[in-house]
Amino acid sequence: MTELKQNSSAHPRNSITVALAGQPNVGKSTVFNMLTGLNQHVGNWPGKTVEFKTGELVLNETLIHLVDLPGTYSLTANSEEERIARDFIIREKPDVVIAIVNAALLERNLYLVAELLALDVPIVLGLNMIDVANQQGLHIEVNVLEAALRVPVVPIIASKNQGLIELIEAAKNLAESQVPLAPNRPDIRPEHRPVLEEIRTLITGQVPQPYHEDWVALKLLEGDSEVMEMVERAAPKAWPRIQTLLSQHEDAILDITGGRYEWIARMVRAAVVRPRPGPIVLTDRLDRIATHPFWGLVLLLGILGMVFWLTYHAAMPIVEWLDSAIIIPLANVVSIALANAPLWFSSLVVDGLIGGVGTVLTFLPILIVFFTVLGILEDTGYLARAAYVMDRFMHWMGLHGRSFLPLFLGFGCNIPAVMGTRIIEDRRARLLTILLVPLVPCAARLAVVSFLTPAFFGTGAALVTWLLVIGNLTLLVLVGIAINRLLFKGAHTAFIMEIPLYHVPNARTIGLYVWQNIFAFLKKAGVLIVIISTIVWAFSWLPDGNVNNSLLAGLGRWLEPLGSLMGLNDWRLIVALLTSFVAKENTIATLGVLYGMSEQSIGLAARVGATLTPAAGLSFLVVQMLFIPCVATIAVIKQETASWKWTAFSMVLLLAISLIVGVGVYQLAALLNWGM
Amino acid sequence: MQQELKSLSDLVSGTHALIHHFSGGKEFNNRLLVLGFTIGAEVVVWQNLGSGPIIVAVKDSLVALGRGEAKKVVVEVLNKR
Ligand SMILES: Nc1nc2c(ncn2[C@@H]2O[C@H](COP(=O)(O)OP(=O)(O)OP(=O)(O)O)[C@@H](O)[C@H]2O)c(=O)[nH]1
Ligand SMILES: [Mg+2]
Numbered sequence: 001m002t003e004l005k006q007n008s009s010a011h012p013r014n015s016i017t018v019a020l021a022g023q024p025n026v027g028k029s030t031v032f033n034m035l036t037g038l039n040q041h042v043g044n045w046p047g048k049t050v051e052f053k054t055g056e057l058v059l060n061e062t063l064i065h066l067v068d069l070p071g072t073y074s075l076t077a078n079s080e081e082e083r084i085a086r087d088f089i090i091r092e093k094p095d096v097v098i099a100i101v102n103a104a105l106l107e108r109n110l111y112l113v114a115e116l117l118a119l120d121v122p123i124v125l126g127l128n129m130i131d132v133a134n135q136q137g138l139h140i141e142v143n144v145l146e147a148a149l150r151v152p153v154v155p156i157i158a159s160k161n162q163g164l165i166e167l168i169e170a171a172k173n174l175a176e177s178q179v180p181l182a183p184n185r186p187d188i189r190p191e192h193r194p195v196l197e198e199i200r201t202l203i204t205g206q207v208p209q210p211y212h213e214d215w216v217a218l219k220l221l222e223g224d225s226e227v228m229e230m231v232e233r234a235a236p237k238a239w240p241r242i243q244t245l246l247s248q249h250e251d252a253i254l255d256i257t258g259g260r261y262e263w264i265a266r267m268v269r270a271a272v273v274r275p276r277p278g279p280i281v282l283t284d285r286l287d288r289i290a291t292h293p294f295w296g297l298v299l300l301l302g303i304l305g306m307v308f309w310l311t312y313h314a315a316m317p318i319v320e321w322l323d324s325a326i327i328i329p330l331a332n333v334v335s336i337a338l339a340n341a342p343l344w345f346s347s348l349v350v351d352g353l354i355g356g357v358g359t360v361l362t363f364l365p366i367l368i369v370f371f372t373v374l375g376i377l378e379d380t381g382y383l384a385r386a387a388y389v390m391d392r393f394m395h396w397m398g399l400h401g402r403s404f405l406p407l408f409l410g411f412g413c414n415i416p417a418v419m420g421t422r423i424i425e426d427r428r429a430r431l432l433t434i435l436l437v438p439l440v441p442c443a444a445r446l447a448v449v450s451f452l453t454p455a456f457f458g459t460g461a462a463l464v465t466w467l468l469v470i471g472n473l474t475l476l477v478l479v480g481i482a483i484n485r486l487l488f489k490g491a492h493t494a495f496i497m498e499i500p501l502y503h504v505p506n507a508r509t510i511g512l513y514v515w516q517n518i519f520a521f522l523k524k525a526g527v528l529i530v531i532i533s534t535i536v537w538a539f540s541w542l543p544d545g546n547v548n549n550s551l552l553a554g555l556g557r558w559l560e561p562l563g564s565l566m567g568l569n570d571w572r573l574i575v576a577l578l579t580s581f582v583a584k585e586n587t588i589a590t591l592g593v594l595y596g597m598s599e600q601s602i603g604l605a606a607r608v609g610a611t612l613t614p615a616a617g618l619s620f621l622v623v624q625m626l627f628i629p630c631v632a633t634i635a636v637i638k639q640e641t642a643s644w645k646w647t648a649f650s651m652v653l654l655l656a657i658s659l660i661v662g663v664g665v666y667q668l669a670a671l672l673n674w675g676m
Numbered sequence: 677m678q679q680e681l682k683s684l685s686d687l688v689s690g691t692h693a694l695i696h697h698f699s700g701g702k703e704f705n706n707r708l709l710v711l712g713f714t715i716g717a718e719v720v721v722w723q724n725l726g727s728g729p730i731i732v733a734v735k736d737s738l739v740a741l742g743r744g745e746a747k748k749v750v751v752e753v754l755n756k757r
Contacts, residue, residue: 074710078703108712108735223702250702257709258716261735293728388740391729400742401729494704495729495742496711 015063016175018168019089020126021116022100023109024071025500027128030158030509031100032068035168039516040068041416042509043378045387045405046498047071047423050081052088059165062172067094070422075115076219077226080422089119091210095175098167100126103133103140103155104501106272107264113149114260117185118215124171125153131160132501137275145271150183159506186263188218189255195245196221202242206235221252286502290382296389305466307373311450312462315365319451322362323603330354344545348537355592356533359604360525360585363447364518370443371517374412375510381500383408391495397480398488400495403433407476410440412517414633418640426493432483434641435650438629439476439657441469443517444584449621451588455609456617464618472625475657524583532582533589536575540594547594562659566623567616567666573608577623583630614675619666626658680753685730685746687721693751694718700748708749711739719751 020028024046032040036055041048049070057064069088070081077083089097099116101109116123125145133140146153152170156163174181188196200217207216208230219227220242228246232239289295331354338346377383383405391401406420417437424430441449449468453461539552547553555578556563556571563574572594579586588604595607612620628651629637638647669675681696695717698705712735713719722731722738730746732739741749 073707076706076710078707105735105737108737111710111712223706225703253702253706253709254715257706258714261712261714261717287723287731291723291731293725384740388729388731391740391742392727395742401740494700494707494745495740496707496745497740498711499731499738499740501738 013061015065016095016172017065017067017092018096018098018171018175019067019069019092019094020100021069021085021089021097021112022071022126023073023102023112024498026071026100026102026105026109027158028071028100029068031098031126031128031156031164031167032066033512034158034161034164036066039512042513043375043383044381044500044503045378045383046500047081047405047420050084050419050422052084057168059168059172062176064168064172066168067092072112074112075119076222076224079425083226089116089121093210094121096122096124096171098124098126098171100128100158102129103127104129104136104138106140106268107261110264110267111257111260114186114264117151117183118218120212120215122174122181123151123183124167124174125149125151126158126167127153127155128158130155130162131157132503139273141271141273145268148184148267148271151181159509184267186260188221189259192221192249192252192255195249195252199242199245202238203231203235206238207231208234218256220246221249222256223250223253287385290385291388293389293392296385300386300389301470303373303377304469305462307370308450308462308465308469310369310373311366311465312454315369316450316454316461318365319362320454320603320605322365323359323605327354327358327362328603330358344541347541347545348534351540351593351596352533352537353530355596355604356536356589357525357529359592360529360589361522363451363521363585363588366447366450367443367518367521368514370446371412371514372510375513376505378513379503379505379509381502384497384499387497388499393477396477397432397436398484399429399432399480400493402495402497403429403436406433407437407440410437410442411446412443413520414438414440414442414629415636418633418636421640428488429493431641431646432480432488434637435483435646435653436476436480437637438633438650438654439472439479439626441472441625442584444521444630445625448580448584448587448624452605452608452617453621455605456612456614456621464621468621468625471622475626475661479653479657521585525585528583529585529589532579532586533593536579536586536590536593547596552594565666566619566659566662567613567670568620569616570611573612573620577620577627580624581628581630583632584624587624615666615669618669618675619662622665623658623662626654626661628654628658681750682753683747684719684721684732684741684749684751685724685743687724687751687753689721689724691721692718692754693721694754696750696752698748699750700745704745704748711735712737713739713749718754 020032022028029040029042029049032055035057038055040053049068053068055066057066069085072082072085075086077086097116099113142153142155152174154163154167154170156167196217199220200213203213203216207213216227220231289299331350335346335350338349387401387404390404394400394403402424406417409420410417414437418434421430421433424433449465453465457464540547540550542551552575553571556575559574560571568574576587576590579590591608592604595604634647637650641647687693695713695715720733722733724730729740729742732741
């Protein structure tokens with residue numbers, strides 16, 4: 001009986017490392033999550049995993065370090081995440097590589113396998129998405145494929161947890177077996193064999209560890225720029241000759257890739273039974289709308305609108321109920337219970353903790369709605385269509401459709417969005433995308449805005465929120481155009497992106513996605529927001545317990561001249577904006593602390609709303625939507641741009657934009673005499 | 677059979693064609709080759725609306741190409757659906 005455990009508490013006797021490799025979007029992270037119980041990002045679009053991640057499981061007393069790699073079409077280093085996957089396999093030398101392929105896309109997916117075989121690592125083939133293949137009438141003879149490739153092949157359905165134990169067992173057996181593997185490998189066509197042989201001779205003994213000379217020679221002939229640089233450094237004497245050979249055989253790549261695909265065709269010919277080639281009906285029909293330049297855009301904006309409609313009709317009533325039926329009574333009960341405690345203590349608990357953290361927790365329903373919709377959009381395969389439709393607009397900024405994918409992730413959280421820009425090959429385009437990410441309002445900002453908007457605009461709230469988001473995105477495009485024109489001089493890179501088939505969304509995947517994000521939110525509320533609320537409370541208490549004489553009031557009043565340009569004549573609002581720098585949710589936490597909790601009967605939003613005119617409210621919301629990104633996002637921007645200069649640029653840019661637009665909105669309203 | 681060479685971007689939706697050659701840079705060619713756009717491979721234009729990006733079916737998968745990119749793929753036209 002096979003025993004599988006998802007942690008290493010069981011004193012295993014030995015340990016092995018198994019890497020999950022495969023082309024993008026074949027289900028590697030799904031396999032990883034099922035086997036390790038961890039929670040890697042899963043969705044139906046290529047390029048979600050951009051870093052490798054290790055998890056552990058114990059199988060029959062063997063500790064297995066399982067590594068989820070980013071998806072790669074080939075082993076040529078075209079982009080950051082391809083470099084990561086390739087370097088891991090070559091340098092870390094996992095005991096076994098499990099190559100995951102999508103059974104419905106077998107030939108294309110085997111291309112990577114053809115390349116992996118040249119690396120001389122033990123391989124197990126995980127034939128995933130058998131269910132999708134069957135739906136299309138494809139049938140794959142596992143034994144025949146196994147016999148042709150001479151590597152173990154295990155059929156699996158990762159999203160239903162079928163065949164995964166067999167898969168990992170096959171990997172373990174392969175790692176432990178003494179019999180040397182003799183997989184079938186693609187051969188290079190005869191006309192290029194002599195030149196390959198000559199290059200191979202030229203580099204003999206000069207290739208740095210752990211690279212194989214055969215592989216390096218092949219990659220040189222393929223024109224891999226990273227390998228070329230490596231050899232130029234390692235073998236400077238032989239380099240001029242190699243360079244001449246390579247320039248004489250520049251077209252070798254056509255032959256090598258063509259040869260690999262021919263080899264694949266031979267491998268699968270006997271193994272795949274297909275009814276007849278035909279278009280995939282569901283995908284075809286849905287795409288008449290989803291990828292249409294006009295209707296596709298209408299659909300995208302409609303989906304965005306629907307999110308806010310749902311927020312206000314499903315989530316906001318619960319939020320308001322939580323705020324007025326739980327948080328306020330709780331504050332009142334606690335302040336009575338603490339009547340005999342020192343005044344500062346009861347104020348800390350009631351105003352600081354319940355007012356700050358408690359109010360933020362009422363966001364939960366809003367976030368659940370957001371993340372459920374985001375999860376469904378990702379898991380169906382719609383996202384790649386949206387990227388395709390947006391390609392035209394992205395061109396205005398010197399970007400292309402691919403940049404839309406990380407930008408879209410920004411709606412959930414800006415941090416994975418900045419990381420996600422790794423799928424953009426071009427450095428300049430990637431940098432521009434990173435700079436634009438903070439203009440996408442994240443779930444935390446949207447939740448703050450959703451929470452406050454009804455108090456300012458009543459039934460118009462959904463429309464106002466939708467317009468605010470459109471406003472942010474319009475600004476994103478304008479800023480993108482400006483940066484591209486002024487700083488990057490309008491360069492442009494190639495748009496090549498796979499469009500996945502539509503999948504019926506998987507409830508488990510979406511549930512995990514929502515839970516993971518909600519869990520992160522709860523953790524943040526439990527640590528960061530508790531700390532900030534306490535600090536805000538302390539500075540609003542010191543020196544004498546009267547909030548109007550407090551240090552914080554001093555700071556806020558000092559900034560009031562700036563605030564009054566935006567109609568924010570109340571220092572508490574300015575402080576609330578400032579604390580959003582630490583985490584966007586803090587805006588509400590701070591308002592909760594500063595607007596006092598005890599002896600209240602109406603919810604926080606209504607209390608804030610009562611102090612502001614609609615025009616001032618609008619400018620407050622605008623600034624909140626555009627303000628400097630939170631500290632965590634800034635840290636990731638620094639990490640990914642590896643430049644303080646660009647990080648500082650990003651902060652100054654957003655600070656300037658938010659203030660200019662905030663003042664502009666208020667002054668325009670004043671001019672038009674609207675909402676004053 | 678008479679051979680008609682055209683850019684992929686000039687084909688209407690539903691056209692079948694064979695890849696003939698590329699007129700782009702090395703890295704560009706490489707990325708397309710890997711996706712199955714090998715010389716002689718059959719492709720079907722899935723969506724081409726005359727402007728903006730196009731979608732092409734190759735080796736059972738769908739690939740979106742920017743218009744500029746599609747211009748650089750020269751194909752031999754087979755037939756119309
Ligand atoms: N129908 C079906 N869907 C699956 C199966 N395995 C995975 N999926 C779905 O396929 C999509 C891609 O899965 P991921 O695990 O994110 O793929 P990945 O290989 O990690 O992708 P990247 O990280 O982008 O390279 C998700 O929508 C999964 O829910 C399967 O066996 N059957
Ligand atoms: Mg993944």
